[in-house]
Amino acid sequence: NAGVMQNPRHLVRRRGQEARLRCSPMKGHSHVYWYRQLPEEGLKFMVYLQKENIIDESGMPKERFSAEFPKEGPSILRIQQVVRGDSAAYFCASSLSGGNGEQFFGPGTRLTVL
């Protein structure tokens, strides 16, 4: 039973490029959450999605960041025109149910912006 999968594990981008981070939830899970961990900080909530719907994006920066969870395929976190401050670890979690069902975390994608 595969856990939450994220790819790539490491991503290097130059300033101004786009970063696409992918998350495949655990089998049977239809709820996906994205968190960001800045160096030496805890995880901060970004967005919560169900299939084809954004439920809560209160933690997403208003510009350059977007997320989707299509009917088929993984959830995507997209960062346009990356800046050095976007360098962080981005974690995806999934749950079987919303409303604070237990969240299972993926290994994270470590984004480095040069």
Next chain:
Amino acid sequence: AQSVTQPDIHITVSEGASLELRCNYSYGATPYLFWYVQSPGQGLQLLLKYFSGDTLVQGIKGFEAEFKRSQSSFNLRKPSVHWSDAAEYFCAVGGVEYGNKLVFGAGTILRVKS
């Protein structure tokens, strides 16, 4: 504001000694409480969780935590630390009052000396 405080950034204990990591949350009458462990460059592994019922919860790897509502605390304990326990530990809070997200503390880095 919803916040989680882990007052100790670093803790060093000797192998075989007991351990207590502190966690306080700021908000919520019925919080869901979690402790996660993160090894360097890795994702988060759930150690234990509290939703309701017995306020002393047992987790994996010999860890336990006690929920004290009067103190808004959920401290993590282990009677005898092993060198392999060296990692970073995160306390997190969720629940109806937190919406669909987990709010994390900043983490405590545990060092184990032999």
